Amino acid sequence: MEDHPNARAELFADDADPGMGANRVWFNLLRIHRSTGARIARALREIGVGDPVWYEILLELERAGPEGMAMAALERKLFTTQYALSRHAARLEEEGWISSASAPGPGRGKVLRLTEAGKGKYMEIWAVYSEAIAEEIGARLSVDEAYELARVLIRLYD
Template sequence: MFGDTDPRLGYSRVFFALQRINRTMMPGVDRALKAEGIADPIWYEILLAASEAGAAGVQMIALQRRLFLPQYALSRHISRMEKAGLICRQSQPGAGRGQIIHLTENAQGLHERVWLVYRAEIEAHLAERLSTAEAYQALKLLNRLYP
């Protein structure tokens, strides 16, 4: 279809296409999120997970697995979010050094406002290029790529 002599190049084409799509969309998303006080897009996912966990909070190890982030990167984001007054940490009792993340009062409902920003930016980039049905077809294929 693309004139490739080796059909296995299709895997590389998918990878690089995803990278380019990310690079074209993220600058606008980053600007819009920073206007809401969100320094990094991953903060939305952390806020969402903590909100979904409710009063029990979310364990750092569960966040690490959910977000596919190495521990050091997640710790850095958590420290910055804590400094921004969005979350607080609580040491988990028992062996080990586990921590539980809770939303602060300032962050209650913030993920909902941030989602509106995300949605507007995503739709601005994709709605003219994909129908809703095509978006769901793409999602179905992309979800198969998760480990």
């Protein structure tokens, strides 16, 4: 393909099907995730972070304060499944960064809290994460483009 700024846009000029736009968004989001996600995850593994979502978990628990956060609430906030969050929580607990306890009341719910070792850990992770994001995404978008794209993407899950 020609390396011209409008070359890719011209590929879409003949789309007659109105549903194709949404399809293209979906598949391009998947491709972006695959092309940049692996490199970002590799950079995080170099500092002992098993998965990029660990940053989000630690950040939300930091925001929750000493009372912690119920796993069910964290699942909803991060748009993740109970199984995946349980697996990540177990690994974070093995690292010594969080603790878990039974939630008060009936049921099998858990509350997650940061340990002393976990406090501020998200900032260490963010230093690596933000550098990788800047290299992979920030170098390709202007500040205005980045904020506009973020606003549009938020509408997809808000």
